[in-house]
Amino acid sequence: MLFRSDSARESFISAFVHDAVENGYDGYHLDWEFGDINASESVMYAQFLLQFKRALPSPLRLSVAVGGFWKKSGTAPTKAAVNVDIPTLKGSEVVLFSMDTYDGEDDVFLRNIATGATNIGRPQPDNWGVGLAWSKTSWPPPMYMHGPQPSNIQLRFNALRQYNVRRVAMFGGNPDNGANTFMDRFLPHLQAFVAGKSGI
Numbered sequence: 001m002l003f004r005s006d007s008a009r010e011s012f013i014s015a016f017v018h019d020a021v022e023n024g025y026d027g028y029h030l031d032w033e034f035g036d037i038n039a040s041e042s043v044m045y046a047q048f049l050l051q052f053k054r055a056l057p058s059p060l061r062l063s064v065a066v067g068g069f070w071k072k073s074g075t076a077p078t079k080a081a082v083n084v085d086i087p088t089l090k091g092s093e094v095v096l097f098s099m100d101t102y103d104g105e106d107d108v109f110l111r112n113i114a115t116g117a118t119n120i121g122r123p124q125p126d127n128w129g130v131g132l133a134w135s136k137t138s139w140p141p142p143m144y145m146h147g148p149q150p151s152n153i154q155l156r157f158n159a160l161r162q163y164n165v166r167r168v169a170m171f172g173g174n175p176d177n178g179a180n181t182f183m184d185r186f187l188p189h190l191q192a193f194v195a196g197k198s199g200i
Contacts, residue, residue: 003044027061046088063095102133117163129167
């Protein structure tokens with residue numbers, strides 16, 4: 001594992017920092033969706049992120065997708081392990097995006113954003129973002145025969161405002177590359193949110 005080897009971490013970080021500077025990147029977003037990860041490994045992952053962020057010259061940014069707040073199990077959402085140790089990152093400039101808020105089911109989304117706000121958003125509002133999905137994979141039939149409805153989308157943006165979310169990441173692919181998305185339904189809400197309006 002990358003996190004267990006000092007030399008592997010240093011080589012990885014050095015190569016990626018060089019690439020970012022050489023190519024004028026704004027920074028990196030890591031969407032590493034681990035399977036089973038234990039408590040000590042989640043601490044090692046957090047320590048790796050701190051090391052990576054310290055190595056990036058200002059103003060380059062580092063963000064990471066965080067999964068495992070609440071998962072759907074049977075008919076009820078159940079709490080699951082988060083894949084990175086959040087207390088280790090406290091006070092850092094690593095931005096954590098709640099990944100399980102991609103879920104198309106309103107109750108699971110609301111539990112995830114509430115848990116994310118408690119664990120990250122309230123203590124570190126500038127270090128928390130929420131991921132939303134306009135991909136069809138997050139809105140599958142038969143539950144959503146016609147994709148997300150205005151009420152589903154408005155519920156999400158109302159929650160963003162309620163929890164004072166300052167960063168939003170949209171998941172779903174680029175429709176210019178043939179991805180099948182519901183981007184057109186989300187875009188007016190996203191534009192209003194960025195503009196600081198209460199709704200569309």
